[in-house]
Amino acid sequence: MDKRGEIRIISVPLSGEVRPGDSLSAELLAAMREINLQLENGDILVIKHKVVSKSEGAIALLDDIQPSAAATNWAREHGLDARVSELAMRESKRIVRQERGVLITETRHGFVCANSGVDVSNVDGGAHAVLLPTDPDRSADRLRREIREQTAIDVAVIVSDSFGRPWREGLTETAIGVAGMQPLVDYRGQKDRHGYSLHATVDAVADELACAAGLACGKLENIPACIIRGYQYRRGEGSAREMIRPAENDLFR
Amino acid sequence: MDKRGEIRIISVPLSGEVRPGDSLSAELLAAMREINLQLENGDILVIKHKVVSKSEGAIALLDDIQPSAAATNWAREHGLDARVSELAMRESKRIVRQERGVLITETRHGFVCANSGVDVSNVDGGAHAVLLPTDPDRSADRLRREIREQTAIDVAVIVSDSFGRPWREGLTETAIGVAGMQPLVDYRGQKDRHGYSLHATVDAVADELACAAGLACGKLENIPACIIRGYQYRRGEGSAREMIRPAENDLFR
Numbered sequence: 001m002d003k004r005g006e007i008r009i010i011s012v013p014l015s016g017e018v019r020p021g022d023s024l025s026a027e028l029l030a031a032m033r034e035i036n037l038q039l040e041n042g043d044i045l046v047i048k049h050k051v052v053s054k055s056e057g058a059i060a061l062l063d064d065i066q067p068s069a070a071a072t073n074w075a076r077e078h079g080l081d082a083r084v085s086e087l088a089m090r091e092s093k094r095i096v097r098q099e100r101g102v103l104i105t106e107t108r109h110g111f112v113c114a115n116s117g118v119d120v121s122n123v124d125g126g127a128h129a130v131l132l133p134t135d136p137d138r139s140a141d142r143l144r145r146e147i148r149e150q151t152a153i154d155v156a157v158i159v160s161d162s163f164g165r166p167w168r169e170g171l172t173e174t175a176i177g178v179a180g181m182q183p184l185v186d187y188r189g190q191k192d193r194h195g196y197s198l199h200a201t202v203d204a205v206a207d208e209l210a211c212a213a214g215l216a217c218g219k220l221e222n223i224p225a226c227i228i229r230g231y232q233y234r235r236g237e238g239s240a241r242e243m244i245r246p247a248e249n250d251l252f253r
Numbered sequence: 254m255d256k257r258g259e260i261r262i263i264s265v266p267l268s269g270e271v272r273p274g275d276s277l278s279a280e281l282l283a284a285m286r287e288i289n290l291q292l293e294n295g296d297i298l299v300i301k302h303k304v305v306s307k308s309e310g311a312i313a314l315l316d317d318i319q320p321s322a323a324a325t326n327w328a329r330e331h332g333l334d335a336r337v338s339e340l341a342m343r344e345s346k347r348i349v350r351q352e353r354g355v356l357i358t359e360t361r362h363g364f365v366c367a368n369s370g371v372d373v374s375n376v377d378g379g380a381h382a383v384l385l386p387t388d389p390d391r392s393a394d395r396l397r398r399e400i401r402e403q404t405a406i407d408v409a410v411i412v413s414d415s416f417g418r419p420w421r422e423g424l425t426e427t428a429i430g431v432a433g434m435q436p437l438v439d440y441r442g443q444k445d446r447h448g449y450s451l452h453a454t455v456d457a458v459a460d461e462l463a464c465a466a467g468l469a470c471g472k473l474e475n476i477p478a479c480i481i482r483g484y485q486y487r488r489g490e491g492s493a494r495e496m497i498r499p500a501e502n503d504l505f506r
Contacts, residue, residue, distance in 0.1 A: 005264035005288065005476075007469050013258070035258065112420045162456070166419055167365045168427075169498045170437045170457025172464070184423045203415070203467070204423025211425070211464035214456070215484050216260050223258075231468050245422045 009216045010037060012225040020057035025146035028225055037227065039153040044228040045143065046158045046213035049176055050119065050130050051224040052139045058131045060087055062120070074098070084118055087129055091116035104164075107132060110244040111176060113163045133159065136177025137239040144179040156180035156233055159240075160210035173214035175206035175240050182234040183207075183243050204243060205233065260483040262469045263290060264476045271477075273310035278399035281478055290480065292406040297481040298396065299411045299466035302429055303372065303383050304477040305392045311384045313340055315373070327351065337371055340382055344369035357417075360385060363497040364429060366416045386412065389430025390492040397432040409433035409486055412493075413463035426467035428459035428493050435487040436460075436496050457496060458486065 012031050018024065028047070032039065053059060067075065067082035071089055075082035078101035085103065089095070092105030096112055105116045109132065117132040133139045140157040147155055159177030164170075175183060183206030209228055216226040265284050271277065281300070285292065306312060320328065320335035324342055328335035331354035338356065342348070345358030349365055358369045362385065370385040386392045393410040400408055412430030417423075428436060436459030462481055469479040 005266070005469070007262040007465075009260040009262070009465070011258035162454075166503060167498055168457060168460070169496050170455045170460065172425075172457050172460050174421075201415075202423045204421060204425050205468065207421070207423065207425050208464040208467045211461040212260075212262070212468060214461045215458065215465060215481075216258070228468075243422050245420055250419060 007212075007228065007230040009212055010035075010227045010229065011216045011218075011223045012037065012227060013221070013223045014051065014225070015222070018051045018054040018224075020054065020059065022055045023146070024051060024055040025143055025150060028143075029147065029150060031225075032227075039147070039151055039155060039227070040229065041154045042229075042232070043153070044156045044158060044181070044209055044231060044233065045147070045225060046160055046210060046217075046228060047143070047225040048217055049117070049133055049136060049139075049159050049161045052133050052136070052143075052159050052177075053130045056133055056139065058133050059128045060131065061128055063127070074103070077101075081120070084115070084120060084129055087118045087131065088115040091118055091131055109136065109176070110241070111161075111163070111174075113161070113174075117161055117176075132161065132176065137179065137241060138177075140177035140179035140240075154180070155227075156235075156238075158206055158210055158213070160213060162214070173207075173210035173217075175204075175210045175243065178206050178238045178240045178243075180235065180238065181206070182236045182238045183240060185234060206238075206240065206243065209233075260465075260481065262465055263288075263480045263482065264469045264471075265290065265478040265480060266474070266476045267304065267478070268475070271304045271307040273307065273312065275308045276399070277304060277308040278396055278403060281396075282400065282403060284478075285480075292400070292404055292408060292480070293482065294407045295482075295485070296406070296408045297411060297434070297462055297484065297486065298400070298408050298478060299413055299463060299470075299481060300396070300478040301470055302370070302386055302389060302392075302412050302414045305386050305389070305396075305412050305430075306383045309386055309392065311386050312381045313384060314381055316380070327356070330354075334373070337368070337373060337382055340371045340384065341368040344371055344384055362389065362429070363494070364414075364416070364427075366414070366427075370414055370429075385414065385429065390432065390494060391430075393430035393432035393493075407433070408480075409488075409491075411459055411463055411466070413466060415467070426460075426463035426470075428457075428463045428496060431459050431491045431493045431496075433488065433491065434459070435489045435491045436493060438487060459491075459493065459496065462486075 062083045065083040067086040071086035075085045094106040097104040136159045144157045162171040163174040187201040315336045318336035320339040324339035347359040350357040389412045397410045415424040416427040440454040
């Protein structure tokens, strides 16, 4: 937090549609100039995965997809698009639940989410599906490096997607790619101001930053990114992979 | 979001210790005057449950707690404080997991979290434990009403705690009490800018607001609250209970 004790979340609207091969860093920097936003060292860029996937070509033309029998049956039973179900199955390494029209998978990256993150909204009216980026940590790192090359400013980057979760209603933003910051802050062994050791306190700050950004990124408008300013993160390599809990440590499973 | 496309998270530090019977609204308003922060209609006050519980007397003197045989055995096996384990069991309506020193319960309110939210950090060196507020929605509503009475300003209030979650490392802030806003925003049936209907899109904005606040509320410092300004929430009665997913709809379980 800065000296004024304030964190700012500044929306970065994109005017045009992002297409495969576009330089996302160039488009974002142009969008920031448009709103007179000067990047500062220590800023955090949070960006929805969808524009990242589009720029990287991680999209699929639905008419090209031949659904398997499993996808066809599942989709027919629940009134879904079999091509989307097929993509969700292809993008998964494990099906976690498949019930009542809801398909929860573990993606190739290790994220647990609905439909492997395959999404047809905010694309082009349903002709294409957007997949998760192949390696969202690498996507975040590339954006970070390109921004540094073009501006000489050092920012952290978080790529986010909206995931559901057990026990609670509604989606929250989740960090699926991280670069330039430690995504987890470990307070274990530190003492609070009463001298009491903080047990079991590891904060998932990259997810909290993604959620904060989610408040500024519109679902219905074209605001796929924002800058978070004034949050003192811990610099470092960092990756979203660190945030995936190994199955053997996960008592919630 | 306001016209500048910016959301602000402003820390509200409390100088003194909150004690049972203290007027939390009066202390918060005094703390805001201290930093020249003028509340505005539409602000959101996010406050850590711990100071709410303390002001409401939802604390327990550990020396008064007689652990059951179950709590004693469990604590001995894992090097824990049996009195804290006892409180965690008493505050639960169901034990979800009890393995390898981790006790995950469903609290009387219906929240699924470690140790029923019972916490001995940041109290007074460990002599007391802090419980969750008896009815965090009512706590939020009381703060909201008292602030309105004292300032004529209409704010939404979120009471938060840090919860773990399946599949991912680290804790994130979670809304356990809500007043004056709809905690879930339902986009279902709305169309994106490509004319595509948004399916299954309900955002847990109260949890995202709690996470945003978590970035400004220090674990080691005395910043139990913050004001979020510039986020256009949907006014309404609202409650954190709405965010608890009924077991029969929860495919993640």
